[in-house]
Amino acid sequence: MPTQMTQQQLLLELEPVVAGELNRHIPMAKEWFPHQYVPWSEGRNFDGPLGGDPWAEDQSELSDVARSALIVNLLTEDNLPSYHHEVAVLFGRDAAWGDWVHRWTAEEGRHGTAIRDYLVVKRAVDPVELERARMTHMSQGYESAHSEDLIRSLAYVSFQELATRVSHRNTGKATGDPVADQLLTRIAADENLHMVFYRNLLKAALDRAPDQTMRAITDVVKTFEMPGADIPGFQRKAVQIAVEGIYDLRQHRDEVVLPVLKFAKVFDIEGLSEEGQRARDELSTFLADLDKQASRFEEKRDTLKARMASRG
Ligand SMILES: [Fe+2]
Ligand SMILES: [Fe+2]
Numbered sequence: 001m002p003t004q005m006t007q008q009q010l011l012l013e014l015e016p017v018v019a020g021e022l023n024r025h026i027p028m029a030k031e032w033f034p035h036q037y038v039p040w041s042e043g044r045n046f047d048g049p050l051g052g053d054p055w056a057e058d059q060s061e062l063s064d065v066a067r068s069a070l071i072v073n074l075l076t077e078d079n080l081p082s083y084h085h086e087v088a089v090l091f092g093r094d095a096a097w098g099d100w101v102h103r104w105t106a107e108e109g110r111h112g113t114a115i116r117d118y119l120v121v122k123r124a125v126d127p128v129e130l131e132r133a134r135m136t137h138m139s140q141g142y143e144s145a146h147s148e149d150l151i152r153s154l155a156y157v158s159f160q161e162l163a164t165r166v167s168h169r170n171t172g173k174a175t176g177d178p179v180a181d182q183l184l185t186r187i188a189a190d191e192n193l194h195m196v197f198y199r200n201l202l203k204a205a206l207d208r209a210p211d212q213t214m215r216a217i218t219d220v221v222k223t224f225e226m227p228g229a230d231i232p233g234f235q236r237k238a239v240q241i242a243v244e245g246i247y248d249l250r251q252h253r254d255e256v257v258l259p260v261l262k263f264a265k266v267f268d269i270e271g272l273s274e275e276g277q278r279a280r281d282e283l284s285t286f287l288a289d290l291d292k293q294a295s296r297f298e299e300k301r302d303t304l305k306a307r308m309a310s311r312g
Contacts, residue, residue: 005209010150011092017204019096021197022103029107029193034114037183043121059123062175065244067125068237069171070115070180074130075137076164076228077112080105082142083227090144090153104194111187118183137231145223151205151216158198159224162256163247165191170246195260203264210269211276217266218283221257243301249294253287 005013045052060067084105091097119125146152165188172184206213228234242248261267261283272280 004212007148007150010205010209011097013208014150014201014204015096017201018100021200022096022100025193025197026103029190032110032186034110034117037114037179037186038117038121039179040121043123046127055123055126055128057126060125061122061177062124062180065240065246066171066175068240069167069174069244069246070119071125071130071133072228072231072234072237072241073164073168073171073184074112074115074119075133075231076226077108077115078134079138079142079227080108080112081138083108086142086144086147087153090147090150100197104197107190107194111190114183114187118180122177122180124180133232137228140230142227142230145225146220149216151202151209151213152220154198154202154205155213155217155220156224158195158202158260159220159256160227161191161195161198162260163226163252164188165195166251166255167241167247170251174244174246199260199263202260206264206266206269210271211273211279214266214272214276214283215279217261217264218279218286221261221283222286224252224257242297243304248301249290249297253290253294257287257290 047054062070084101087104088098088101091101093101116130119130120127144153144156146156168184168188168191172181172188175181175184202213202217206217229238231237238247245251266280266283
C-alpha cells in the first residue's frame with residue numbers, strides 16, 4: 001500500500017468502510033419529529049400581514065448569552081446547502097458515499113427547522129434580526145478550508161460534529177428552559193452519531209495511510225475554526241459563549257480534540273515514517289500549548305467572575 005494515496009484511491013479504498021458505517025448508522029439513528037419539540041400553544045401572531053404583536057425584547061425569557069448561543073447554533077445549521085455542496089463535490093454522489101451525503105443532509109435539515117420553530121414560537125429572539133442574519137450568513141456561502149482533500153475533510157468533520165454536539169448540549173442547559181434543553185439534547189444525539197460516523201472513517205484512513213493521515217490531522221487541529229466563524233458579530237458572541245462555559249478552549253481541547261485523537265489511537269500507532277513522526281510531534285506541541293492557553297483563559301474567567309460576584 002503506498003503511503004501517499006490519491007484522492008481517487010482514498011475514495012475507492014474507503015467506500016466499503018462508508019457502506020459498513022451506513023449499515024451501522026441507519027438502525028442507530030432513531031426517527032424523530034421536530035414539531036413534537038416545539039411548544040406551539042405558547043405562540044401567537046406577529047405584526048405584518050396577520051396584524052399581531054411585534055417582537056419586543058422583554059418577551060424573551062432567555063438570557064443574553066443563551067440567545068447568542070442559539071443564534072450562532074441556528075445560523076450554523078442554516079448554512080446546510082453550502083455544506084452539502086462542499087461535501088457532495090468532495091465525496092461524490094456515487095455508491096455509499098452518495099447515500100451518506102444525502103442521508104446526512106436530510107438529518108441536518110431537521111436541526112435548523114426545529115431550533116427556528118422553537119425560537120419564533122417562544123419569541124426568544126428578534127425574528128426580524130434573525131431572518132436578516134440568516135440572509136447575510138447564507139449569502140456569504142461557506143467554503144471549507146479543506147475542500148480539495150478527503151482526509152483533511154474527514155478529520156475536520158469529526159472534530160466539528162463533536163464540537164457541535166458539545167455546543168448544543170451546553171446551550172440547552174444554559175437556556176434554563178426544559179423544553180429547549182430537551183430539543184437541544186435530541187439534536188446533540190444526532191451530532192454524536194455524525195461524529196461517530198466520521199471518526200470511524202478517519203480511523204480507517206489512519207490505518208490505510210498513516211503518514212498522510214497524521215499530517216492531515218495535525219494541520220486540521222492547528223487551524224480548526226467552527227463553520228459559523230464568519231457569522232456577523234461572531235467574535236463577540238464566541239467570547240460570551242466561552243465565558244459562560246458553553247464552548248471554550250478547555251472543552252475544545254479536552255472534550256472534542258482529545259477524544260477523537262484517542263479513539264483513532266493517534267499517539268499509539270507505530271511504524272510512522274520520519275514525516276509522520278514529525279507531524280505527530282507537531283501535534284503534541286500544539287496540544288501542550290493549547291492546554292496552557294485554556295488554563296490561562298480559565299484563570300481570567302475565574303477572576304472576572306469573582307470580581308462580578310463581589311460587586312453583587
Ligand atoms: Fe446539525
Ligand atoms: Fe451533524
